[in-house]
Amino acid sequence: MDKKRVLVVSEAHYLHSGFGTYAKELLPRLHKTNKYHLAEFASYGKPIPQHPDWLYYSNAPADDDAKQLETYNSNPTNQFGIWRFDRVCLDFKPDIVLCYRDPWMDNWIQESALRPYFHWVWMPTVDSAPQRQEWIDTFASCDGVLAYSEFGGRVLKEQGKERVNFVGCASPGIDPNIYKPIPKKQHRQSMGVDPDCFIVGTVMRNQKRKLFFELMKAFRLFLDQAPAEVAKKTFLYLHTSYPEKMGWDIAQGIMENNLCGKVLMTYICKACGKFFPAMFQDALCACKHCGTRSAVCPTVGMGLSIPDLAKIYNLFDLYAQYAICEGFGMPQVEAAACGIPIAATDYSAMYDVVRFTGGYPIPVRTFFRELETNADRAYPDNQVFADILTSYFTQDDQARLKKSIETRQKTIARYDWDQTAKVWEDYLDSCQPKG
Numbered sequence: 323m324d325k326k327r328v329l330v331v332s333e334a335h336y337l338h339s340g341f342g343t344y345a346k347e348l349l350p351r352l353h354k355t356n357k358y359h360l361a362e363f364a365s366y367g368k369p370i371p372q373h374p375d376w377l378y379y380s381n382a383p384a385d386d387d388a389k390q391l392e393t394y395n396s397n398p399t400n401q402f403g404i405w406r407f408d409r410v411c412l413d414f415k416p417d418i419v420l421c422y423r424d425p426w427m428d429n430w431i432q433e434s435a436l437r438p439y440f441h442w443v444w445m446p447t448v449d450s451a452p453q454r455q456e457w458i459d460t461f462a463s464c465d466g467v468l469a470y471s472e473f474g475g476r477v478l479k480e481q482g483k484e485r486v487n488f489v490g491c492a493s494p495g496i497d498p499n500i501y502k503p504i505p506k507k508q509h510r511q512s513m514g515v516d517p518d519c520f521i522v523g524t525v526m527r528n529q530k531r532k533l534f535f536e537l538m539k540a541f542r543l544f545l546d547q548a549p550a551e552v553a554k555k556t557f558l559y560l561h562t563s564y565p566e567k568m569g570w571d572i573a574q575g576i577m578e579n580n581l582c583g584k585v586l587m588t589y590i591c592k593a594c595g596k597f598f599p600a601m602f603q604d605a606l607c608a609c610k611h612c613g614t615r616s617a618v619c620p621t622v623g624m625g626l627s628i629p630d631l632a633k634i635y636n637l638f639d640l641y642a643q644y645a646i647c648e649g650f651g652m653p654q655v656e657a658a659a660c661g662i663p664i665a666a667t668d669y670s671a672m673y674d675v676v677r678f679t680g681g682y683p684i685p686v687r688t689f690f691r692e693l694e695t696n697a698d699r700a701y702p703d704n705q706v707f708a709d710i711l712t713s714y715f716t717q718d719d720q721a722r723l724k725k726s727i728e729t730r731q732k733t734i735a736r737y738d739w740d741q742t743a744k745v746w747e748d749y750l751d752s753c754q755p756k757g
Contacts, residue, residue, distance in 0.1 A: 325357060325359050326357070326358050326359070326417045326418060326750060326755060327358070327359040327414065327415060327416045327417045327418070328352065328358045328359070328360050328361070328416060328417070328418045328420055328750060329361045329362075329411070329414055329416035329418070329419050329420065329440075330345065330348070330349060330352075330360070330361070330362050330363065330420050330421070331365075331403060331407070331419060331420070331423075331431070332344065332345040332363075332364070332365065332421065332422065332423065333345060333364065333365045333366050333367070333423075334364035334365065334366055334367030334380075335349055335362060335364065335367075335374065337366055337367070337622065337623075338620075338622055338624075338625030338626070340494075340652050341365075341422070341423055342366075343494070343628075343652065344422060344494055345362065345364075347494075347495065347497075347739045347742070347743070348739075348742070348743055348746065349362060349376055350374075350375070351739065351740065351743035351747075352743060352746065352747065352750075353376050357747070357750075357751070358750065359377075360376040360377065361376060361377035361378070361379060361410075361414045361416070362376055362377070362378050362379065363379045363381060363403055363406075363407070363410050364378065364379065364380055364381055365381045365382075365401060365402055365403050365427075366381065366382055367380045367381055368380050368382045368383070368385070369383075369384050377414065379406070379410045379413075381401070381402075381406055382394065382401075399430065402423075402427045402428065402430070404430045407430075407431070407434060408434055408435060408436055411434070411436045411439075411440065412436070416440050417441060417755035418440060418441045418442075418443060418755055419431065419440050419441070419442050419443070420443050420444075420750075421443075421444050422444070422445035422446070422447075422468075422470075422492075423446070423447065424446065424447045424649070425446050425457045428444060428446070429456075429457070429460045431444075432460055439756075440755070441465045441466075441753055441754075441755045441756055442463075442464045442465050442466075443464065443466040443467070443468070443489075443749060443750075443753070444464045444466075444467055444468070445467070445468035445469060445470060445492055446461065446474075446649075447470060447474075447649025447650065448471075448473070448474030448475075448477050448478060448649065449474075449648055449649040449670045449697075450477075450647045450669075450670055450692075450695065450698055450699060451480075451481075451697065451698060452477070452696070452697060453478075453481055453697065454695060454696055454697070458481050458486065461486045462482060462485040462486050464486075464487070465487065466487050466489045466749060466753060467482075467486050467487060467488050467489065468488075468489055468492050468745070468746075469488070469490075469491050469492075470491070470492070470493055470494070470649050470650040470671060471491065471493060471649075471650055471671035471673075471674045471675070472491060472674045473670055473673050473674050474491070474671065475490075475491050490749070492742050492746055493650065493736075493737060493742060494650055494652050494655070494737065494739075494742060495655075495737045495738045495739035495740070495741065495742045496655050496656055496659040496733065496734070496737050496738075496739070497628075497739065498659055498730075498734045500628055500629055500632050501632050501635065501656050501657075501659035502659065502660060502661075503660055503726065503730065504632075504633070504636040504660075506637075509636050509637070510637060513598070513599055513633070513637060514598065514599065514600075514610065515586075515599055515637055516555075518555065519556065519557055520552070520556040520557070520639050520715050521556070521557050521559050521586070521637055521640075522541065522556065522557070522558050522559065522638070522639070522640050522642055523559035523560075523561065523634070523635070523638035523639075523640070523641055523642070523657075523662075524537065524559070524560060524561065524562075524641065524642045524643065524644065524653075525562070525631070525634065525635070525641075525653035525656075525657070526561075526562055526643070526644075526645070526653065527562065527563065527566075527569075527622070528562045528563045528564055528566040528569030528570055529566070529569055530568065530569075531645055531646045531647060531699070532562075532570075532644065533644040533645055533646060533701070534560065534570040534572060534575060534644070535570055535575045535578075536644055536701065536702065536704060537558070537642060538558065538575045538576065538578075538579045538581060538585075539579055539704050540644075540704035540705075540707045540708050540711075541558045541579070541581065541584075541708075541711075542580065542581065543704055543705060543707075543708035544556070544707075544708040544712060545584070547708060547709075547712060548711070548715065548716070549716065552712075552715050556584075556711075556715060557584055557585070557586055558584060558585050558586070559585075559587075559599070559634075559637060559638060560585060560586070560587055560602075561587070561588045561620065562587075562619065562620075563619050563620060563621045563622075564619045565605050572585075572587075572602065573604060576602060583601060585601065585602045586600065586602070587599070587600060587601075587602045587603075587619060588619065588620055588626070588634060589603075589607055589609070589617035589618060589619060590617060590618060590620050590624060590625075591611060591614065591616055591617045592616040592617070592618060592624075593609060593612055593614040593616040594609060594612040594614070596609065596610075596611040596612070597620070597626055597630060598610045598611065598617070599637060600617075605619065606618055631656070632656070632660060635653075635656060635657045635660040635662055636660050636662075638657065638662045639662070639714075640662065640663055640664075640665060640711065640714055640715075641654065641657035641658070641662045641665070642664070642666070643664060643665070643667065643672055643675075643676075644666075644667065644702060644707075645667055646667070646669075646692075646699035646700055646701065647669065647670040647700065648667075648671045648672050648675075649670075649671060650671045650675070651666070651671060651672060651675060654666060654672070654676070654679070654681075655675060655679065655733055655737045658675075658729050658730065658732075658733040659730060659733045659734055660730070661726035661729055662729065663680070663681055663682065663725050663726065663729045664676060664679055664681040664682070664729075665682040665683075665684055665707060665710050665711075666681060666682075666683065666684060667684050667686065667700055667702040668683035668684055668686055668702070669686055670700070678733070678736045678737075679729055679732050679733045680725075680728050680729055680732045681729070682714075684702040684706055684707045684710065685702070685703045685706050686700040686701065686702060686703070687701050687702060687704070688700075688701050689701075
């Protein structure tokens with residue numbers, strides 16, 4: 323029997339993004355089964371000199387191709403693949419098209435002239451309830467639909483009823499050999515961080531739905547109420563991009579909440595390529611390694627390697643996921659695999675992750691209906707989070723160590739890339755392509 327031809331539509335597998343990471347982990351595992359003819363259609367991916375083990379189609383043109391760049395830049399949705407998708411399908415002739423991005427990134431696939439000729443399985447980022455009706459209609463047009471989290475599955479089943487063919491949950495996993503605990507004192511000393519301090523950290527993209535200002539407000543509440551000896555030695559660590567065109571003004575948040583000297587950031591040097599943690603010094607600072615004033619905050623295009631990101635997580639004592647919603651939120655489980663307990667807004671995918679990892683749910687202070695999505699979004703209770711921090715950092719060292727061990731054990735038991743890939747493999751093997 324001929325192998326099924328599977329086209330994976332995502333962000334390029336080598337990018338430092340959540341979708342890119344998912345591609346990096348899923349594609350090699352599907353390829354290793356030797357069951358499929360596999361191809362990657364890579365958003366934000368340019369032509370590369372050496373293809374991976376599977377067929378690689380770039381979505382972004384080469385930098386020196388002026389004509390293609392003009393076409394590519396003429397429509398914002400081209401970045402997601404709409405301008406080249408049909409041509410890729412005509413060349414590869416997939417039996418199955420597989421994708422797992424946001425609804426507004428992939429909903430155009432239903433309009434493809436070639437849609438009758440391939441089986442479409444989609445895992446959209448269901449991050450809130452209710453989902454927009456047009457999205458439910460699109461999900462219903464798929465041959466199969468998966469979810470990132472149990473929350474997402476519940477929403478799909480409740481809203482989609484018999485119309486949506488919900489087939490399971492394929493949550494992202496972690497590599498426990500990379501995301502693992504590092505002896506904290508020695509590690510911090512090697513990174514130039516006080517080994518005896520406490521650090522509340524987060525790794526989030528600087529965008530509207532990530533609540534950086536609310537996190538800073540809550541941290542200020544904690545500093546004002548915690549015992550003086552605890553407050554003095556506790557810092558907030560923000561691993562994020564800054565400045566960001568559509569993101570939060572981190573400097574303004576620090577000033578408004580009187581957090582000068584209390585916020586650490588990650589910087590990457592454009593000159594020597596090395597990274598380091600440092601007190602917030604605006605968008606540009608001198609590199610600790612080479613001395614040139616060319617160190618900037620990380621971005622999706624210029625981020626840390628996975629092993630280096632694990633080093634950032636290991637600087638933390640507690641991880642905070644402060645967001646109005648999450649399709650999943652991979653940094654949560656990456657931090658938890660490093661033995662860092664997490665506190666997260668008790669809503670959407672965070673509801674599931676914080677419980678599976680044995681973390682600290684932050685109750686929702688209020689829900690609000692977002693105009694753009696018509697979905698309920700959540701604001702966490704800042705005072706409760708401040709209380710969680712106070713309680714956590716006033717424990718003795720042994721209690722925090724026990725919590726760290728439990729957190730890692732629970733995380734690696736639940737979030738495993740091999741299990742994730744097996745969900746997709748089982749579905750691909752069971753479905754009957756058409757057309």
